[in-house]
Amino acid sequence: MAHFAELNESNEVLRVIVVANPELIDENGDEQESLGVALCTQLFGGTWKQTSYNNNMRKNFAGIGFTYDVDRDAFIPPQP
Secondary structure (H helix, E strand, C coil): CEEEEEEEECEEEEEEEEEHHHHEEEECCCCCHHHHHHHHHHCCCEEEEEECCCCCCCCCCCCCCCECCCCCCCCECCCC
């Protein structure tokens, strides 16, 4: 299963949803983040980025209140 985070205008995470892996497979059998983003946008609107439960992309698994840092291509946890 793939996870996608919805971002607000300030790149803060609003929610994280699960998308079935087959939704991300292109005609060549390769997984494409863009297909998941397109599906999320079609269903819910908004801005979406894929996140990894195993932390193998974008540094951290996104959670509500995290911020997406465009320059680092990473989800940053809230600071106390």
